[in-house]
Amino acid sequence: MTNKKIDIKPADGKLGILTPGMGAVATTFIAGVLAARKGLALPIGSLTQMGTIRLGKRTEARNPRIHEFVPLAGLDNLVFGGWDVYTDNVYQAALQAKVLERDLVEALKPELEQIKPMKAVFDKSYVRNLDGTHVKTGATKMDLAEQLMEDIRRFKAENKCDRLVMVWCASTEAYTEISNVHESLEDFEAGLRNNDARIAPSMIYAYAALKTGVPFANGAPNLTCDIPAIVELAHQERVAVCGKDFKTGQTLMKTIVAPGLHARALGVRGWFSSNILGNRDGAVLDAPENFKTKEVSKGNVLDGIFNPELQPELYGDIYHKIRINYYPPHGDNKESWDNIDIFGWLGYPMQIKINFLCRDSILAAPIVLDLALFLDLAQRSSLLGIQEWLSFYFKAPQTAPGLPPQHDIFKQLSKLENTLRYLMGEELITHLGMDYYEELEKEYEALVQAPA
Numbered sequence: 019m020t021n022k023k024i025d026i027k028p029a030d031g032k033l034g035i036l037t038p039g040m041g042a043v044a045t046t047f048i049a050g051v052l053a054a055r056k057g058l059a060l061p062i063g064s065l066t067q068m069g070t071i072r073l074g075k076r077t078e079a080r081n082p083r084i085h086e087f088v089p090l091a092g093l094d095n096l097v098f099g100g101w102d103v104y105t106d107n108v109y110q111a112a113l114q115a116k117v118l119e120r121d122l123v124e125a126l127k128p129e130l131e132q133i134k135p136m137k138a139v140f141d142k143s144y145v146r147n148l149d150g151t152h153v154k155t156g157a158t159k160m161d162l163a164e165q166l167m168e169d170i171r172r173f174k175a176e177n178k179c180d181r182l183v184m185v186w187c188a189s190t191e192a193y194t195e196i197s198n199v200h201e202s203l204e205d206f207e208a209g210l211r212n213n214d215a216r217i218a219p220s221m222i223y224a225y226a227a228l229k230t231g232v233p234f235a236n237g238a239p240n241l242t243c244d245i246p247a248i249v250e251l252a253h254q255e256r257v258a259v260c261g262k263d264f265k266t267g268q269t270l271m272k273t274i275v276a277p278g279l280h281a282r283a284l285g286v287r288g289w290f291s292s293n294i295l296g297n298r299d300g301a302v303l304d305a306p307e308n309f310k311t312k313e314v315s316k317g318n319v320l321d322g323i324f325n326p327e328l329q330p331e332l333y334g335d336i337y338h339k340i341r342i343n344y345y346p347p348h349g350d351n352k353e354s355w356d357n358i359d360i361f362g363w364l365g366y367p368m369q370i371k372i373n374f375l376c377r378d379s380i381l382a383a384p385i386v387l388d389l390a391l392f393l394d395l396a397q398r399s400s401l402l403g404i405q406e407w408l409s410f411y412f413k414a415p416q417t418a419p420g421l422p423p424q425h426d427i428f429k430q431l432s433k434l435e436n437t438l439r440y441l442m443g444e445e446l447i448t449h450l451g452m453d454y455y456e457e458l459e460k461e462y463e464a465l466v467q468a469p470a
């Protein structure tokens with residue numbers, strides 16, 4: 019049965035992508051889109067650009083590229099802007115991040131140096147290891163939010179954008195828990211006016227985005243839009259939100275390998291994950307209060323996949339340990355080691371070792387692109403509030419209150435693809451596939467009954 023197609027507004031005109039934070043991830047994303055636009059490189063790792071989606075029955079052989087199937091903004095129609103605590107333009111920041119080859123950055127210099135960060139909303143108590151000076155001042159946090167809203171409106175007008183989205187690409191903030199100031203929009207707004215210390219800068223950006231009708235995605239593990247007040251605002255303003263923490267490197271591997279072990283009912287006794295990285299993100303995470311935010315976001319993945327309460331004999335006693343160590347010589351080229359102690363038939367132990375020499379921002383950049391394009395699609399399709407179908411991109415997916423997140427990357431992908439099929443009025447795919455065999459059965463029956 020085919021669904022009714024959802025009414026989706028066209029992706030006409032320019033889409034502005036605003037990133038609070040213009041460091042390694044944001045500059046790799048922007049430079050990458052510009053390079054793809056010029057035909058200098060391919061946007062590899064981006065599902066929207068490179069991915070295909072199966073439609074209908076396997077025998078129909080309909081497998082369009084995702085960007086040809088759903089109406090997404092084209093790469094030529096994207097405009098970039100953002101905020102940072104440093105004044106470096108995107109050309110300078112890309113060189114400083116040392117992710118991309120100098121030659122590529124030089125080839126894009128004229129466009130990259132035009133993109134200059136706006137002054138940030140920053141609070142050192144949330145990021146102890148940074149010392150930026152390109153920072154807004156205001157009597158209250160509400161003043162700062164209003165300044166951000168003014169930046170957003172000005173950017174939209176100056177760049178003649180039709181629509182905007184915001185993706186948080188700034189540093190990980192110190193660990194915070196939900197408290198009463200985050201519980202309702204009324205309390206949150208009072209907190210903004212009273213300079214409540216529990217309101218982090220990222221929450222002020224999320225507030226400003228939603229107040230101006232701009233969908234918001236959170237790429238870091240901070241609470242940010244994952245608080246009742248911001249979700250309430252998203253519904254009030256009819257805007258899409260999602261988070262949190264881009265699923266790259268080690269967690270990406272974890273959510274690929276763990277569902278496989280679980281699928282084969284193999285037991286897991288321990289999972290030790292260690293990382294070394296030397297970029298600015300690593301320097302920020304060297305502070306224990308910022309590392310705690312990351313640790314919590316990464317830590318829930320295995321429980322979400324193994325559900326130890328359902329199979330305690332296989333997963334009830336997993337020792338899961340995560341370490342991130344700042345090691346400057348590696349720069350953005352993060353290295354991770356996983357030691358996985360598993361057990362099989364009759365409890366016999368085995369081990370798996372994974373040594374992933376990854377490039378953090380190379381894995382994160384396509385996620386920023388996909389999130390921006392899909393959030394814009396969600397907004398044009400009137401999908402409001404939390405966008406759980408974008409869990410695929412996050413380490414700690416935001417879900418409706420009380421709903422456990424889905425961490426298994428294959429289930430996440432299936433949810434994403436079925437959401438696209440649903441939007442476009444295509445049949446959802448269950449992979450049951452009985453119909454092929456029912457048809458075959460009919461053919462055999464006809465053969466048996468046919469006169470010799």
Ligand SMILES: NC(=O)c1ccc[n+]([C@@H]2O[C@H](COP(=O)([O-])OP(=O)(O)OC[C@H]3O[C@@H](n4cnc5c(N)ncnc54)[C@H](O)[C@@H]3O)[C@@H](O)[C@H]2O)c1
Nearest residue numbers: 039041042043102138187188189190238264266298299378
């Ligand atoms: N690279 C990955 O694979 C990956 C994966 C998951 C999450 N993340 C998260 O994405 C974020 C960005 O990572 P990165 O490698 O680009 O880090 P980065 O340190 O290179 O860039 C972050 C930038 O944000 C700026 N910043 C800090 N606070 C700000 C504020 N309040 N307003 C505006 N700008 C601010 C910093 O000056 C810096 O330039 C981090 O929070 C990181 O934890 C990255």
